[in-house]
Amino acid sequence: MEYQKLYQDLTRHVLKGKGESTPQLRQAAFDNTGLPASLNALIDKVAHQPYKVTDNDIAAVKATGITEDQLFELVICGAVGQASRQYQSGLTALAEAIQEGGRHAS
Amino acid sequence: MRLEILNSGYKFGTKVLFGIIKLFSGYPLPDAARLVFYRPDFYGNPAKQFTQRAMRGPSAWTAGERELMAAYVSYLNECAFCIKAHTATAAGAYHDAEKVDRVLTDIKNAPITPVLRSTLQMIGKLTREHTVNADDMRTVIAAGVSPQQIEDALAVCFAFNLTNRLADAFGFAVPSDEAFEAGAEYLLKRGYA
Numbered sequence: 627m628e629y630q631k632l633y634q635d636l637t638r639h640v641l642k643g644k645g646e647s648t649p650q651l652r653q654a655a656f657d658n659t660g661l662p663a664s665l666n667a668l669i670d671k672v673a674h675q676p677y678k679v680t681d682n683d684i685a686a687v688k689a690t691g692i693t694e695d696q697l698f699e700l701v702i703c704g705a706v707g708q709a710s711r712q713y714q715s716g717l718t719a720l721a722e723a724i725q726e727g728g729r730h731a732s
Numbered sequence: 733m734r735l736e737i738l739n740s741g742y743k744f745g746t747k748v749l750f751g752i753i754k755l756f757s758g759y760p761l762p763d764a765a766r767l768v769f770y771r772p773d774f775y776g777n778p779a780k781q782f783t784q785r786a787m788r789g790p791s792a793w794t795a796g797e798r799e800l801m802a803a804y805v806s807y808l809n810e811c812a813f814c815i816k817a818h819t820a821t822a823a824g825a826y827h828d829a830e831k832v833d834r835v836l837t838d839i840k841n842a843p844i845t846p847v848l849r850s851t852l853q854m855i856g857k858l859t860r861e862h863t864v865n866a867d868d869m870r871t872v873i874a875a876g877v878s879p880q881q882i883e884d885a886l887a888v889c890f891a892f893n894l895t896n897r898l899a900d901a902f903g904f905a906v907p908s909d910e911a912f913e914a915g916a917e918y919l920l921k922r923g924y925a
Contacts (some may be wrong), residue, residue: 629887632785635778636775636779639775639777640774640775640778643774671901676897676900679901679903698774699774701898704897705894708897709890709894711862715862715863716855716858716886719866719869720869720879720882722865724879726870
């Protein structure tokens with residue numbers, strides 16, 4: 627339970643805390659879906675191939691007029707989002723395994 | 733780092749703190765530590781609290797085992813900064829750099845317990861494939877890992893799948909091996925808070 631509270635605290639801050647980007651855009655970066663074309667490639671790389679992000683990727687998004695603070699927020703939301711999907715997959719699989727284990731034992 | 737705000741956008745008091753740390757440690761604060769000082773209410777403070785709980789909070793896993801998990805996740809994500817940072821920290825905890833190297837490069841034969849190996853393989857799959865299923869968990873449980881240990885390992889896995897992404901996207905500078913050794917000593921003594 628303790629992890630859950632700390633995890634929810636983190637996601638609440640990055641999605642709904644004070645910032646320069648809209649909550650809708652932050653949620654889209656978190657979900658890696660429904661993003662404007664200018665952000666789509668970068669956030670998808672953050673989610674799936676972060677080691678391939680280059681200076682040019684960041685410069686290209688900045689050239690569209692987005693501020694550094696907005697980019698800071700959206701990259702964080704993209705990273706938290708992908709790590710969250712993995713985390714939730716693990717927790718769901720664990721809950722299923724425990725539940726079925728309990729059924730077999732009874 | 734790739735955003736100028738992360739290089740020089742800190743408040744005056746924070747810049748003074750960075751200067752003092754450099755003066756006393758002999759090394760500039762690594763980018764992983766600098767990042768959490770930028771607008772800390774947005775990301776840094778809640779992220780530090782989660783990471784501290786996962787890496788140093790109550791758990792059947794030792795700090796060294798959790799550092800090994802962090803190094804392994806970072807290795808699979810090919811995150812240069814985090815591989816070096818957590819390889820050094822795990823090696824410091826175990827007093828055995830070779831063991832850590834074997835885990836990263838040859839998990840099947842590395843000299844670790846079946847409990848740890850099975851857990852590393854599960855978080856490895858989760859990191860590489862982004863998903864695991866109940867069968868994967870049954871395999872880990874059958875190896876003798878408790879559900880609480882699995883939950884603890886998943887928290888470490890989350891913390892480093894997140895940190896690895898930020899390290900690579902923001903472009904954390906990779907300092908010298910000596911700086912990583914100093915960082916490892918700090919993380920083992922003080923943790924992430």
